[in-house]
Amino acid sequence: MALVYLDCNATTPIAPEVVAAMLPFLREHFGNPSSAHAYADAPRRAMAAAREDTARLIGARAAEIVFTGSATEANNLAILGVARVLGPARRHAVISAVEHPAVSEPARRLQELGWSVTVVPVDEYGRVAPGDVAAALRSDTGLVSVMHANNEVGTIQPIAEIAAIVRAHGVPMHTDAAQSAGKVALDVEALGVDLLTLAGHKFHAPKGVGALYVRTGTPITAVLAGAGQEQGLRPGTENIAQIVALGAAARLARERLPEAHAHLRALRDRLHARLSQEVPGLALNGHPEQRLSNTLNVSFPGVSGVMLLQRVADQVAAATGSACHAGDAAPSGVLGAMGLPGARIAGAVRLSVGRYTREDEIDAAAAALITAWRELTVAEHG
Template identity: 55%
Template structure:
């Protein structure tokens, strides 16, 4: 069953938010931080908490049916991203998957290549493992970005060389939605004999993600970014790519991630992947229309409102705007009935200019005025119009 038609969407929203009107709870415009779990995904999980409770490694009926579910979900994930089922490794989060990709691949390397390359706008779960390797003696180079937040391919060509062991560049930025030229960067990396990792956690469910088209050797996904629960992630490992596990234990997940598989969450992930595959094109177009409606209304009412990121090569749901004469966090604290953020949820409560926006050559005043509005599956026109009106009236009050 697909819940995304106009009538069913309201039913589903009520199931998720338990609300009867917009005044009951804030309008949720923070889908880049996390998504609600789709009710169909919840339904897929529940049997594995109750009657189907077996350990997938057990050699009896209960174990066999659990193992069948794990492999069915692995196949769904593989189909979604154009991979083989045995190239899918389940993890506890995208952060774990990023750490396994970066630390595990470099631990497995025995050659003389000692240079690592990533971009200046990566998520902390990518930057921090690279910084750990730097402390251990590896050379780390950060790729700069232009004013739209895109990696400069000429810089990439000059930086990535024969001594480069691993390159990691995100597919889409979590704050601005900027889509990186990943395919081209992969080509540069591979021409120098380097592995290429893509953090696609923010892109999955919003734009097509295909490991062959991207040229990824390693690719990270997060369940809670596409309507599955928190606490489940995926690392795609291209066949023939060497990784050393970060933990020791039994041989689960090809020996790369020891620990009994989280069957309920893996079942949820498989269902979430199927829903994305069946509805991605239509849903992305719908959300983009709503995003442009919101942007247009705000721009018409607020002089000096500035978009951070490109107009086109951007996630269809993401709108990062700098409001003049106010600080973004002050605006959100004062606006009634909206749940949004100033940037990455990992930095919530830290009222500093976004490093991503500063890397895009935004001055501190503009960076401090930024607000990220991210839409999703259960956003509708009424919510967008309510949010626009609330932001406009609150901005006028604060800036006058």
């Protein structure tokens, strides 16, 4: 069988429409948008259109979009950029226990700079309780960052409730929505956040481009020194081809969201049903309902998830957790934060479908995983 790709939370293939939008800006429209001559015109117009399309994806204004080189850079800009503006009376941050390293590591950097950081727990589904965030707030709290949807288990956080509490205390609220765009609706006004991160390669744009939404009036400054591009928040000559790609992917994601959501959920649930029918004791990790439509994290009983995926490596491309930890043998910190037992963590596999995944691929992947689980179970127990 052909190798089935079920690792769309790690990255997605670039949409053909996105490639087509990029190509003119890799060929004839190579000008610097900051130049004063005619070669700058097409890049400048394309960047403005991409900014508008990216803003429309999340219900923002174009002037509130800052293009970055990745979601990691956007998260660093949000966290460290806000921190640099705040004075000594506001040196406390709050994050959740299941943040991506692109948030938890900048938070650790704040600690090195003398900040204190409170890490709020999650429940057995990976959800943060708004009341726990409220309890963590202090008079010196300067920033709260809670991800919109988890990259490993897909659990969606109650961001609107959390943001209402946080902003009522006059504290800026950031959410990393890298995994959410193109899978669920995002509206910064409904969410009530001040800062929101996007990652292009999670919704069919190339790697190497992201964006940070910055609500007008949010206290923030650049973390890189340079010229005044991106309203002075992200210096450096703009990567027009990548920015155009992000805008094209954002437009496609917005236009196709209802269809995509139904397609992804149907495939995810088909895969779950197939596995559940043949693997007694299969356990779902993450919230059963408040979860990304494409994400299925399950624990196979009695086996190692790593060994299971190794056994089907020529048939199924999937992961046991975040791609940034793929070479790390340590157990998932997300599942550990959820309080799951060691055996269940060890047997966990993340299966994430995408726009181009087909039903026949789902059936083939399920059959391969079931066969491998049976073979490993027999080998383990004789």
